Amino acid sequence: xxxxxxxxxWLTAEQQQWWRSYLQGTARLTEALSRxxxxxxxxxxxEYEVMVRLSEAEGRTMRMAxxxxxxxxxxxxxxxxxxxxERRGLVERRACASDGRGINAVLTDQGMAALVEAAPGHVRAxxxxxxxxxxxxxxxxxxxxxxxxxxxxxxx
Amino acid sequence: xxxxxxxxxWLTAEQQQWWRSYLQGTARLTEALSRxxxxxxxxxxxEYEVMVRLSEAEGRTMRMAxxxxxxxxxxxxxxxxxxxxERRGLVERRACASDGRGINAVLTDQGMAALVEAAPGHVRAxxxxxxxxxxxxxxxxxxxxxxxxxxxxxxx
DNA sequence: CCCGTGTCGTTCAACTTTCTACTACACTGG
DNA sequence: CCAGTGTAGTAGAAAGTTGAACGACACGGG
Numbered sequence: 001x002x003x004x005x006x007x008x009x010w011l012t013a014e015q016q017q018w019w020r021s022y023l024q025g026t027a028r029l030t031e032a033l034s035r036x037x038x039x040x041x042x043x044x045x046x047e048y049e050v051m052v053r054l055s056e057a058e059g060r061t062m063r064m065a066x067x068x069x070x071x072x073x074x075x076x077x078x079x080x081x082x083x084x085x086e087r088r089g090l091v092e093r094r095a096c097a098s099d100g101r102g103i104n105a106v107l108t109d110q111g112m113a114a115l116v117e118a119a120p121g122h123v124r125a126x127x128x129x130x131x132x133x134x135x136x137x138x139x140x141x142x143x144x145x146x147x148x149x150x151x152x153x154x155x156x
Numbered sequence: 157x158x159x160x161x162x163x164x165x166w167l168t169a170e171q172q173q174w175w176r177s178y179l180q181g182t183a184r185l186t187e188a189l190s191r192x193x194x195x196x197x198x199x200x201x202x203e204y205e206v207m208v209r210l211s212e213a214e215g216r217t218m219r220m221a222x223x224x225x226x227x228x229x230x231x232x233x234x235x236x237x238x239x240x241x242e243r244r245g246l247v248e249r250r251a252c253a254s255d256g257r258g259i260n261a262v263l264t265d266q267g268m269a270a271l272v273e274a275a276p277g278h279v280r281a282x283x284x285x286x287x288x289x290x291x292x293x294x295x296x297x298x299x300x301x302x303x304x305x306x307x308x309x310x311x312x
Numbered sequence: 313c314c315c316g317t318g319t320c321g322t323t324c325a326a327c328t329t330t331c332t333a334c335t336a337c338a339c340t341g342g
Numbered sequence: 343c344c345a346g347t348g349t350a351g352t353a354g355a356a357a358g359t360t361g362a363a364c365g366a367c368a369c370g371g372g
Contacts, residue, residue, distance in 0.1 A: 018300070119164075124165070127167075142297070200328090231351065
């Protein structure tokens with residue numbers, strides 16, 4: 001039997017409803033968080049995420065590719081982002097001792113300070129727009145559901 | 157009492173964990189869906205979303221601003237997106253009879269055809285990466301959680 | 313040792329999104 | 343009927359992202 005239009009497994013009405021809610025919700029949330037960060041701290045959400053990762057890494061240092069895969073960004077994108085941040089003194093780039101191809105991105109003291117200053121407002125916004133509107137059970141359900149997303153194998 | 161560092165209501169370890177899962181999950185999901193659409197249908201996720209909205213509207217027609225708020229995009233962004241799509245014959249722009257300022261975006265037959273062709277693959281990807289990995293309860297929980305996101309009042 | 317293959321990070325150009333300003337029209341109150 | 347104010351959509355430049363190609367280095371097999 002050939003695959004025809006009727007063989008498509010469409011979403012049920014319910015599934016579609018929740019899927020739409022998800023789409024709109026993420027869009028609104030991202031929008032709100034970006035705006036807050038940009039307005040209050042002059043940082044983009046991406047830059048903030050970079051700083052968070054670096055701040056938690058050993059020696060506030062990560063390889064570019066590691067940063068990219070953790071952010072689910074292309075290597076090219078991370079190159080640009082880090083370059084911009086370096087110009088502003090938020091991060092530094094250092095050759096990697098153990099791998100001649102590698103570059104380590106390091107969060108500078110200034111970058112760390114910027115993160116410390118930006119964090120409370122960001123966390124407040126995350127609470128305001130999402131966390132505080134959900135019970136702990138709902139928040140866990142949300143997180144657990146999203147953990148089921150397939151890791152993208154063939155990323156750029 | 158002044159607001160000091162210690163007054164910040166940080167996320168609990170658990171909340172932070174779910175929040176991270178959410179962030180990574182959405183990133184991966186968006187990435188996967190964009191790639192699938194781009195590869196299989198030559199459409200961006202945004203263009204696809206525009207077409208979905210239009211296809212469901214009365215007369216396959218929507219006002220630009222309506223489209224913008226439904227997509228949670230800026231009006232400017234929608235202007236550009238629709239302009240590009242118009243050049244490809246997917247949509248048309250028509251003056252709005254009832255409001256001299258307004259423009260109606262209309263999904264063309266060609267646009268509808270493109271949507272019909274792209275939809276099965278997209279739905280399959282949504283299932284593969286998310287829906288089929290969740291129980292119906294989990295999917296509902298996800299949708300319900302995201303419905304609690306505050307509608308962004310002061311959007312651009 | 314060195315070749316083939318693969319990874320790392322960057323570059324450049326094309327493309328998309330954002331930001332700000334602007335024109336045109338709508339609507340309300342005097 | 344006509345300010346004043348607000349909304350709809352656009353334009354153009356600046357900023358960010360993508361995708362492909364590239365040089366540099368790593369690494370295993372012959």
